[in-house]
Amino acid sequence: MTRHYPLVLKGIGFVLLFFFLKAFLSTIALSSFHKVIVDAELEHDDAIEVFFATGLAASTFKGDFRKSTRFEQKKRAALTISLGDNVARKVRIDTGQQPGATKLFSLSFVSHYGPDIVFTPQDIYQRFRPNEGVETYVLRPDHVLVVSRTNDPFLVLHGDLVVDNPFLKTVLPAIIAALLVVIAGRLSLKTLPAWTDVATKVSSTGVNFGSLDGIRGLAALLVLAQHTGVVRGSGMFAVWLFFALSGFLLSTPFVRQPERALSYPYMAHYLLRRFKRIVPMYFTMITITILFLGKFDVAFRHYLFLQANGHYWTVAQEMFFYLILPAVMITSTLLFRNRRLPALLFFAAVAAVAHAYLTISVVPLYGNNVTLRPMVGIFLIGVFCAFLFAYLTENHRKRLENPVVQQGLSFFGLGLFVVCMILADHLIGRFSAYDAVNRPGWFGIAAGTIILFTLLSEGRLLSKVMGWLPLRAVGVVSFSFYLLHPMMISCVRGTADYFFGYYPTGWVLFLLSGSVTYLLSLFAYTYIERPFIISAAAAQGPGSSKKTPVHAATAGGLRN
Structure with missing residues (x-):
């Protein structure tokens, strides 16, 4: 029996897929109609309207309608009403907007996917x-007489409007189901890069900071939560987490080997890695969401990072971070070499100065019809935390390995995260001004502290929470997840509303759009992001150690 178990699963999978595809094609194709021809006569000048809906859940017609040209008084005519290939599984015929008598001789629904459906008077x-607005409804030899003494009389089709096409109804669903079963049998989720990289990927330093992947995944989910209405302000705090993570991870190779900053091959390779890491997926999304809509000028400003509308504003910020990091690292290396404490103080000062003085009057970034301030201060807080982490682990390792110290760091980090969530979401009215938007500097420091304490409390509750496998799984594909999620939110809302007459909000929208976004992100990461990551690793320059593994986690806050 064991040998036949996979075959049984394939059979079950085929049956389930077949009936799903059969129902799906029946709705989107066999119930799609190009036009309806209304053969009628009205006793007064008026128009006939056709309301239509998918009928999968909604019992009412919410505005999807088409109107005929006006019928002349007591003059029979066959007028065409265009339905535009929309799904019209459920149909309502409004026989006029005024009281009176209407004679219906026939209704013909024309589809590109099957023979016309013609309703005779008897049909x-x-x-x-x-x-209830119809007073008289009788069948005559050549027409149906509809008489109303009130406004807005209408007739509703009993049952579904579906054309007969055996190929689309049976053959095509069977073919697609069989192909999907065969393909699924050849695929293994266990070997899908988006899954294997959760456990095996390492940063450009050769270290796997799994808990940082979890923080990245949590931040991505918080952004989704804000855009679906689950939280009110935590999404901005999540963005500061992303920026601080970028600073921490991108600077870690220079913390370990400061001389890399003075190596032209390494720095050239660093810029190449950053380009290959961000541009392919970003350009793909700009092409789909902007260029294909015909907005050529806007698209090319986005390609050149001269404009950043919507959630793309964070990508322009990160590109700016990538460009300034070499200058900052070269300056630090020339001044301090391997002296950790002076470098630490230097980056603390640079972060404070950047936050205070690097404003739109110095470096303006444009997006969302406003000038955006570069948030370099938060990025540099992450750099500072990377140097602080190295300093503490090199000089105070024994003290940091004390269970009491680790428990304290874990407790403080969790408490700080909770406080940030409370303040960001304005849960305490008197502190409403102290949120992530109005106090980016303080929230940036909190973000860096949470990252630092997560690593220093390895094995404790904070580290375990941030290193939770589902969060890490989202973290690995977080760049695709972040770029895709607004489009998926719109798709889920539109699909639910169109097919089921339901407009999801809150947690329902979060769960539905999050699931769809994650599944699509798996493939975007595997086939768009990762090939360029691997090619960047293969082209690693002579400034890097040949023994240093470079895998899917080549550093960057949204992009590992």
């Missing part, structure tokens, strides 16, 4: 039900 009388 109309049997298949359509009048509303």
Whole structure:
């Protein structure tokens, strides 16, 4: 029996896929209609309207309608009403907006996916039900007479409007289901890079900071939570976490080997890695969401990072971070070489100066119809934390390995995270001004502290929470997740509203759009992001150690 177990699963999978595809094609194709031809006569000048819906859940028609040209008084005519290939599984015929008599001789629904559906007078009388506004509804030899003494009389089709096409109804679903079963049998989720990289990927330093992947995943989910209405302000705090993570991870190779900053091959390779890490997926999204809509000028300003609308504003910020990091690292290396404490003080001072004085009057970034301030101060807080982490682990390792110290760091880090969430979401009215938008510097320091304490409390509750496998799984694909999630939110809302007459919000929208975004991110990461990451690693310059593994976690806050 064991040998046949996979075959049984494949059979079950085929059956489930077949019936799903059968229902899906029946809705989107067999219930799609190009036009309806109304053969009628009205006793007064008026127009006939056709309301239509998918009918999967909604019992009412919410505004999807088309209107005929006006019928002349007591003059029979066959007028065409365009439905635009929309799904019209459920249909309502409004026989006029004024009281009076209407004679319906026939209704013909024309589809590109099957033969026309023609309703004779007898079909109309049997298949359509009048509303309470219809006073008389009788079948005559060549027409159905509809008489109303009130406004807005209408008839509703009983049952579904579906054309007959055996190929689309049976053959095509069977073919697609069989192909999907065969393909699924050849795939293994266990070997999907987005899964294997959760456990095996390492940064450019050769270290796997799994808990930092978890922080990145948590930040991505918080951004999604804000955009779906689950939280009110924590999404901005999540962005500061992303920026601080970028600073921490991008500077770590220079912390370990300061001489890299003076190596032209390494610095050239650093810029190449950054380009290959961010540009492919980013350009793909700009092409889909802006260029394909015909907004050529806007798209090319985004390609050149001269404009950053919507959630793309963070990408322009990160590109700016990438450009200034070499200058900062070269300055630090020339001044301090391997002296940790002076370098630490230097980066603390640089972060403070950048936050205070690097404003839009110095470096303006444009997006969302406003001039955006570069948030370099938060990025440099992450750099400072990377140097502080190295300093503490090199000079105070024994003290940091004390269980009491680790528990204290874990407790403080968790408490700080909770406080940031409370303040960011304005849960305490008197502190509403102290949120992530109005106090980016303080929240940036908090973000860096949480990152630092997560690493220093390895094995404790904070580290375990941030290193939780589902968070790490999202963290690995977080760049694709971040770029895709607004589009997926719109798709989920539109699909639910169109097919089911339901407009999801809050946690329902969060769970639905989050699941769809993650699944799509798996493939975007595997087939768009990762090939360029691997090619960047293969082209690693002579400034890097040949023994240093460079894998999918080549540093960067949103992009590892």
